[in-house]
Amino acid sequence: MKHPQQYAGNLTALGSGLIFGLGLLLSGMNNPAKVRAFLDVFGHWQPELIAVMGSAVVVFALAFQFSKQRRTPLWADDFHKPTLTQIDARLLTGAAMFGVGWGLVGLCPGPALVNIFSLDPDILLFVAALLMGNRLAHRLAGPAK
Amino acid sequence: MTYELLGGTLIGLAAGLLWLGIGRISGMTGVLSSLFMWRDVSRHWAVWFFSGLLLAWPLYLLAGGEAPIDMTGNQLLLVSAGLLVGAGTYIGNGCTSGHGVCGMGRLSVRSVVATITFILAGVATVALMNLAGGWQ
Numbered sequence: 275m276k277h278p279q280q281y282a283g284n285l286t287a288l289g290s291g292l293i294f295g296l297g298l299l300l301s302g303m304n305n306p307a308k309v310r311a312f313l314d315v316f317g318h319w320q321p322e323l324i325a326v327m328g329s330a331v332v333v334f335a336l337a338f339q340f341s342k343q344r345r346t347p348l349w350a351d352d353f354h355k356p357t358l359t360q361i362d363a364r365l366l367t368g369a370a371m372f373g374v375g376w377g378l379v380g381l382c383p384g385p386a387l388v389n390i391f392s393l394d395p396d397i398l399l400f401v402a403a404l405l406m407g408n409r410l411a412h413r414l415a416g417p418a419k
Numbered sequence: 420m421t422y423e424l425l426g427g428t429l430i431g432l433a434a435g436l437l438w439l440g441i442g443r444i445s446g447m448t449g450v451l452s453s454l455f456m457w458r459d460v461s462r463h464w465a466v467w468f469f470s471g472l473l474l475a476w477p478l479y480l481l482a483g484g485e486a487p488i489d490m491t492g493n494q495l496l497l498v499s500a501g502l503l504v505g506a507g508t509y510i511g512n513g514c515t516s517g518h519g520v521c522g523m524g525r526l527s528v529r530s531v532v533a534t535i536t537f538i539l540a541g542v543a544t545v546a547l548m549n550l551a552g553g554w555q
Binding site for chain 2: 282283284286287294296299300301302303304305307313316317322323325328334335336338341347348349352353355356358359361364365366369372374375376377378380381382383384390397400401402405406409410412415418
């Protein structure tokens with residue numbers, strides 16, 4: 275038997291994913307050309323996308339601050355706060371690799387996934403490589419501790 | 420800037436909803452990894468989140484929204500970039516959502532460093548490609 279709380283939790287995750295995806299589409303973050311123009315600081319820079327990250331960070335920061343007044347989330351037992359805090363070679367290497375890949379095409383994981391139903395073969399090729407990269411790193415490096 | 424602000428606000432609301440609702444960080448890298456760990460019941464939320472994310476495209480277009488995708492058709496570039504993004508986000512434990520939105524929102528120094536690093540690497544990559552010419 276599933277607890278009713280679990281249904282509410284699953285529905286929350288579904289709704290959150292949907293709203294997240296709509297935000298990516300509405301903001302234009304899903305369009306690689308727009309992302310590359312944002313990264314093109316030394317060329318034809320189009321800085322508008324900074325507003326996406328800026329507003330998202332502020333809204334989430336408010337929710338996070340509010341959550342400190344609560345012992346548990348609404349429909350789960352614990353807040354799963356990330357435990358890693360170290361700034362090490364692994365973090366910098368991974369972030370740098372990601373940044374290079376992001377610059378090459380203009381897709382980060384969220385927009386790549388939200389674009390899947392465009393059924394654009396180039397998007398699907400990128401997503402396949404994305405999944406393969408994730409699994410390769412899992413095999414070779416394993417989870418960070 | 421209106422659409423960027425509206426879209427970003429929706430992303431922040433979605434991340435806030437997931438955190439206040441079930442206490443999870445809405446990082447796409449974590450979601451992606453969780454899809455391969457379906458035996459772990461504590462990660463099933465990620466499958467629901469992923470399903471919602473996939474639904475966004477058809478619903479957005481059904482509602483009359485436009486979502487152009489302009490990008491390179493160079494398959495070597497697409498595969499190299501996909502591998503780098505997939506492996507890099509796994510190794511660095513996060514991407515634009517987990518580090519960039521949630522981590523920075525939590526004022527995590529680790530996430531701020533990661534975000535600055537991947538943005539600088541992205542800026543350098545685009546600049547070098549422009550210098551090399553024609554790699555669009």
